[in-house]
Amino acid sequence: MKCAVVRELDSLEAFLKQKGQLHCAVVQGLDFTDVEINWDRLDFQGAVFLGCHFPVEVTADFLLNKGAVIFPNFPSLPYNPYRNRLYSREELMKGWTKQQDRSLDKMIYDHFVQKGKSKADILESLAQRLHDHAIDDGVRDLLGGRIEEGGKKKVVGVMGGHTTGRDSESYAKVVRVARSLSRKGFFVASGGGPGIMEAANLGAWMVDASDEMVDQVLDLLKSTPHFALDGYQKAALSVLDLIPKGGSSLSVPTWFYGHEPSNLFSTHIAKYFSNSIREDGLLSIATHGVIYAPGSAGTTQEIFMDATQNHYLTYDEISPMVFLGKQRYIEDTMLYPCLKQLAEGREYGDYLFCTDEIDEVVSFIETHPPKRG
Numbered sequence: 001m002k003c004a005v006v007r008e009l010d011s012l013e014a015f016l017k018q019k020g021q022l023h024c025a026v027v028q029g030l031d032f033t034d035v036e037i038n039w040d041r042l043d044f045q046g047a048v049f050l051g052c053h054f055p056v057e058v059t060a061d062f063l064l065n066k067g068a069v070i071f072p073n074f075p076s077l078p079y080n081p082y083r084n085r086l087y088s089r090e091e092l093m094k095g096w097t098k099q100q101d102r103s104l105d106k107m108i109y110d111h112f113v114q115k116g117k118s119k120a121d122i123l124e125s126l127a128q129r130l131h132d133h134a135i136d137d138g139v140r141d142l143l144g145g146r147i148e149e150g151g152k153k154k155v156v157g158v159m160g161g162h163t164t165g166r167d168s169e170s171y172a173k174v175v176r177v178a179r180s181l182s183r184k185g186f187f188v189a190s191g192g193g194p195g196i197m198e199a200a201n202l203g204a205w206m207v208d209a210s211d212e213m214v215d216q217v218l219d220l221l222k223s224t225p226h227f228a229l230d231g232y233q234k235a236a237l238s239v240l241d242l243i244p245k246g247g248s249s250l251s252v253p254t255w256f257y258g259h260e261p262s263n264l265f266s267t268h269i270a271k272y273f274s275n276s277i278r279e280d281g282l283l284s285i286a287t288h289g290v291i292y293a294p295g296s297a298g299t300t301q302e303i304f305m306d307a308t309q310n311h312y313l314t315y316d317e318i319s320p321m322v323f324l325g326k327q328r329y330i331e332d333t334m335l336y337p338c339l340k341q342l343a344e345g346r347e348y349g350d351y352l353f354c355t356d357e358i359d360e361v362v363s364f365i366e367t368h369p370p371k372r373g
Helices: 012-017 060-065 089-093 104-114 122-143 169-183 196-205 211-221 232-242 275-285 297-311 326-332 335-342 347-351 358-367
Strands: 007-009 025-028 048-050 069-071 155-159 187-190 290-292 321-324 352-355
Touching: 060 069, 089 104, 122 275, 155 169, 155 196, 155 275, 155 297, 169 187, 169 196, 169 211, 169 321, 169 358, 187 196, 211 232, 275 297, 290 297, 297 321, 297 335, 297 347, 321 326, 321 335, 321 358, 326 335, 326 352, 335 352, 347 352, 352 358
Parallel strands: 007 025, 025 048, 048 069, 155 187, 155 290, 290 321, 321 352
Antiparallel strands: none
16 A cells, blocks of 8 residues: 555554544554543554554554564663654653762663664664664654744754863853854754763753853853763753753764763753764754864864865755864865865855854854755
8 A cells, every 4th residue: 555645653643633543654652541432433454653652452463463563672671763753861761869870871872882882783783773763754854843942953063082182272162152042043063072062952952041141151050071080960950950941952972882871951852872873863954054163173073074075065055064163274274265165156155154253153154044955
């Protein structure tokens, strides 16, 4: 049976609205064990159930005989491969205390390491791929305007060094850039870790904060500038006590680098097992541009991945690439002149910009919307 349109049903409300007509529907991660439904009257032809829980009388044979496809649950996993939403800070941090880390985030990371990370057996690898696919779906829902009000998101990515200290000039600049972009209606996305990534999500969180409050928060965080220091997460939690409600943003971390803490300032967390999917995906969603603060090898890799997407119009659009740091990108590494030479004669050459000024970063993003190639 061919389906012209596949409907994704990831809530009980959406499921019940179908009034039994489930052909060409993908039902993801729902628990039906305590829901009163007349299963005999449902049209299952072409329906797909991903990791759902059913009453004891609704057997696999019953569903299969009615034309459904069932992806079963995996036993003994600390994560749900079929989850129907992105993570939140509260979910990943559950179990964490100042004395020890027994958080869900840490449990999943320990499991990932025990299973050999990228060398896991076939069942574990399949579960991880299904999980990352579910995260992809959650990101599409968020950016498409189906999770929050305001319609589709105008995403600006922020990249830079994970070891950049909270006491550095680059960290403070990125906080202010992200706050300004959020105020102008852009949606900030970062790699979700410490350093520049944390600064980006922190700036978005403080969208309504005054300049004085920003200074106060930066002074508070300077006491533990690096993530390896005791009290690093405690300082971040102190900021959340100070500003309990903040602006929305996305972080895209990975358990591949799970020894680094996920930063606590994003409202939506798309955490992946696969680092390669995570990196390419983060760049692909940043259709309104990517800002590069000083970073090392990882940031350099991301720069050339982004340039490749622009060079070959991988996603049919050209997006700005803004370099925040003339010393780093012109003098020290010559990365910016290299890209300008590479882009010579191509349209994306006009979408490259290097500066030290916060206002110039924001202005360039505003005046260079994504352009169809």
